Amino acid sequence: MRIDVFSIFPGLVDDFCSVGLLGKGRHAGVFELRCHDPRQHTTDAHRSVDDAPFGGGPGMLLRPEPIFDAVETHDPPRPLLLLGPGGRRFDQDMANELAGLDGFSLLCGRYEGIDDRVRQHLADGEVSVGDVVLSGGEVGACLIIETVSRLLEGAMGNAASPVEESFGAAGLLEQPAFTRPSSYRGWAVPDELLSGDHARIERWRHAQALHRTIAARPDLIAARGGLSDEESALLEEFSPLPYP
Numbered sequence: 001m002r003i004d005v006f007s008i009f010p011g012l013v014d015d016f017c018s019v020g021l022l023g024k025g026r027h028a029g030v031f032e033l034r035c036h037d038p039r040q041h042t043t044d045a046h047r048s049v050d051d052a053p054f055g056g057g058p059g060m061l062l063r064p065e066p067i068f069d070a071v072e073t074h075d076p077p078r079p080l081l082l083l084g085p086g087g088r089r090f091d092q093d094m095a096n097e098l099a100g101l102d103g104f105s106l107l108c109g110r111y112e113g114i115d116d117r118v119r120q121h122l123a124d125g126e127v128s129v130g131d132v133v134l135s136g137g138e139v140g141a142c143l144i145i146e147t148v149s150r151l152l153e154g155a156m157g158n159a160a161s162p163v164e165e166s167f168g169a170a171g172l173l174e175q176p177a178f179t180r181p182s183s184y185r186g187w188a189v190p191d192e193l194l195s196g197d198h199a200r201i202e203r204w205r206h207a208q209a210l211h212r213t214i215a216a217r218p219d220l221i222a223a224r225g226g227l228s229d230e231e232s233a234l235l236e237e238f239s240p241l242p243y244p
């Protein structure tokens with residue numbers, strides 16, 4: 001998979017994607033990342049990428065010419081998605097869609113945003129990382145790249161398959177997990193996890209995933225069409241940990 005990012009701060013994305021699992025995957029060739037700086041495509045003496053909005057108003061906007069030039073020069077993989085609060089809300093479903101492609105590209109805004117001709121005539125779509133306003137699209141781009149890349153074959157190493165994680169195939173949140181010590185400040189790890197009975201541990205985990213999802217994200221339970229009879233029985237068998 002090839003991922004191209006257009007940003008006036010390309011180092012932010014490049015650095016983020018160079019560490020941890022993401023960096024390992026990148027260097028192992030699980031995906032290729034190319035970051036491009038529209039400032040390299042300016043022609044004026046000051047290399048300016050921004051200008052004041054027509055009609056007045058606060059702040060500056062990214063100018064269209066350096067962005068069109070950068071994209072047309074590098075011919076990035078499509079779709080080319082503009083980061084912006086007005087876009088489709090990014091979630092695990094969208095991550096799965098992007099992970100099924102050979103590549104995609106992300107275009108990061110800054111200042112008060114981007115001249116709208118970029119959205120209308122260059123981008124293929126717009127993606128939002130939540131109902132918040134960031135100062136730039138780079139954090140969103142990193143979030144998208146990290147989420148998508150860990151779905152790619154070879155990205156996770158020995159870590160659990162993303163299928164078994166929150167928002168995975170079961171459509172649930174993942175159950176809580178514990179490590180040593182088995183008692184810390186008087187807070188004990190649930191007996192079931194120490195029982196050595198693997199079938200019982202799996203049933204307990206499934207029950208806690210259900211309890212947690214019902215408590216925290218009942219919308220996910222509704223989206224998967226409710227509970228099976230077996231799952232209802234698991235809820236009876238194991239009481240919930242304290243969930244908010």
Ligand SMILES: C[S@@+](CC[C@H](N)C(=O)[O-])C[C@H]1O[C@@H](n2cnc3c(N)ncnc32)[C@H](O)[C@@H]1O
Pocket residue numbers: 082083084085086107108109110111112113114127128129130131132133134135136137138140
């Ligand atoms: C300060 S924001 C511009 C916000 C814009 N003036 C508005 O009110 O919608 C600058 C850039 O940050 C990025 N950005 C801000 N919030 C975002 C979000 N929720 N999702 C994705 N990108 C976002 C976009 O690329 C945007 O062009």
